[in-house]
Amino acid sequence: MVLNIGILISQNGSNMLNIVKACHEKKINANVKIVISNNPYSKGLKKLKTFDTKSKILLLKNFKNKKAYEDKINEIFEQNYVNFICLAGYMKVLEKDFLKKWREKIINIHPSLLPSFKGLQPQKQAIEKKVKFSGCTIHYVNDTIDDGEIIDQAIVKVSEKETVESLKKKILIEEHKLYITVLKKISKVLK
Ligand code: GRF
Numbered sequence: 001m002v003l004n005i006g007i008l009i010s011q012n013g014s015n016m017l018n019i020v021k022a023c024h025e026k027k028i029n030a031n032v033k034i035v036i037s038n039n040p041y042s043k044g045l046k047k048l049k050t051f052d053t054k055s056k057i058l059l060l061k062n063f064k065n066k067k068a069y070e071d072k073i074n075e076i077f078e079q080n081y082v083n084f085i086c087l088a089g090y091m092k093v094l095e096k097d098f099l100k101k102w103r104e105k106i107i108n109i110h111p112s113l114l115p116s117f118k119g120l121q122p123q124k125q126a127i128e129k130k131v132k133f134s135g136c137t138i139h140y141v142n143d144t145i146d147d148g149e150i151i152d153q154a155i156v157k158v159s160e161k162e163t164v165e166s167l168k169k170k171i172l173i174e175e176h177k178l179y180i181t182v183l184k185k186i187s188k189v190l191k
Helices: 014-024 043-051 064-081 096-101 123-129 162-190
Strands: 003-009 030-037 056-059 084-087 106-110 131-140 148-158
Touching: 003 014, 003 064, 003 106, 003 162, 014 030, 014 043, 014 162, 030 043, 030 064, 030 084, 043 056, 084 123, 084 162, 123 131, 123 162, 148 162
Parallel strands: 003 030, 003 084, 030 056, 084 106
Antiparallel strands: 106 131, 131 148
């Protein structure tokens, strides 16, 4: 089955853009069908035009509740033949019903070596604990935050002088590589 990806973002969108680029350059046997952002100011969204990839901005406040908002996401994904979801810096918690529908067809990237440093600001948590190694994790999404089955991880060395900002940058470089590696593997086995 061809991987028809739908991406959900809330932030800069650098991971999203990187996935779109890899599909465009045929590094992965997949298509990004549509990107949905709940942040109209995401820098990555503007750059999407270059790749002719569809995008949509959906603001939760314009829906009567989270269910209506996620029903809309499902509707858009269905209309665009999406069969696999990548979360890439999506900052909203998805409801159980949504996740049940996409079970084993939805993955997320988190900037720490899970199960360490779940939740918000994992790079800051890592610096505060003075860990010597950190990294990023790609995992299936279940209904507990940052808890689903781990698919793959990449490691970075945390230096003596590391700051939260420098660690974020270092990890982001690995995130971009890891997302492509994982999607390559998944695109070969998806049924
Ligand atoms: C990444 O660090 C990702 O791991 C986390 O949010 C950040 C998103 O960055 N979940 P970007 O929007 O892809 O640049």
